[in-house]
Amino acid sequence: RKEVEQDPGPFNVPEGATVAFNCTYSNSASQSFFWYRQDCRKEPKLLMSVYSSGNEDGRFTAQLNRASQYISLLIRDSKLSDSATYLCVVPSLMDMGRRALTFGSGTRLQVQP
Amino acid sequence: DARVTQTPRHKVTEMGQEVTMRCQPILGHNTVFWYRQTMMQGLELLAYFRNRAPLDDSGMPKDRFSAEMPDATLATLKIQPSEPRDSAVYFCASGRDRPEQYFGPGTRLTVT
Numbered sequence: 001r002k003e004v005e006q007d008p009g010p011f012n013v014p015e016g017a018t019v020a021f022n023c024t025y026s027n028s029a030s031q032s033f034f035w036y037r038q039d040c041r042k043e044p045k046l047l048m049s050v051y052s053s054g055n056e057d058g059r060f061t062a063q064l065n066r067a068s069q070y071i072s073l074l075i076r077d078s079k080l081s082d083s084a085t086y087l088c089v090v091p092s093l094m095d096m097g098r099r100a101l102t103f104g105s106g107t108r109l110q111v112q113p
Numbered sequence: 114d115a116r117v118t119q120t121p122r123h124k125v126t127e128m129g130q131e132v133t134m135r136c137q138p139i140l141g142h143n144t145v146f147w148y149r150q151t152m153m154q155g156l157e158l159l160a161y162f163r164n165r166a167p168l169d170d171s172g173m174p175k176d177r178f179s180a181e182m183p184d185a186t187l188a189t190l191k192i193q194p195s196e197p198r199d200s201a202v203y204f205c206a207s208g209r210d211r212p213e214q215y216f217g218p219g220t221r222l223t224v225t
Contacts, residue, residue, distance in 0.1 A: 034213065040166060043218050043219070044156070045216065046213055049213060100158055101158075103155060104155075105155040
């Protein structure tokens with residue numbers, strides 16, 4: 001099993017829709033999780049950190065299910081500007097004490113007018 | 114607004130040539146990471162420094178790649194000799210003893 005797995009998409013949704021992505025991880029000892037956003041031909045940018053059961057920031061909600069080892073990202077009232085690739089990130093198996101991260105391959109979101 | 118800077122932003126070179134990429138981490142950050150991103154492989158960690166000391170370079174092809182931090186404001190990634198399969202975007206990221214990392218704009222390398 002891969003350390004971090006994501007559905008590559010693309011998810012095509014209309015403006016205003018609510019969309020959710022899931023990400024599964026294999027390291028049950030992971031304590032923190034992250035969602036990064038990457039626009040085409042740009043660098044990944046930190047979107048949200050998740051240290052407990054979840055986190056909410058405006059239209060974005062991240063939730064953690066430790067029992068099933070997955071995290072989700074929910075985007076409400078999606079905007080055209082939300083179109084991007086969303087990367088799920090967890091500390092890597094061999095580097096728990098060193099804070100290196102393993103990035104999922106990303107889920108592509110396309111919001112359409 | 115502090116940012117990680119990387120130079121050059123684009124590099125086209127011929128196979129066999131040496132390539133040096135530079136990164137200036139955010140002031141005060143003590144961890145630096147080098148990643149490579151391709152369509153096929155996604156983001157791969159190449160090297161990782163903490164307080165300028167290399168902690169992990171297991172993701173790096175040792176025969177041709179080298180990474181150094183000559184001082185706290187400069188990290189370098191060198192490829193010698195370069196090969197077409199090295200074509201990718203190389204990102205540098207920095208952090209401050211927390212898992213969150215902040216990425217530079219990347220160096221887009223094309224080896225012909």
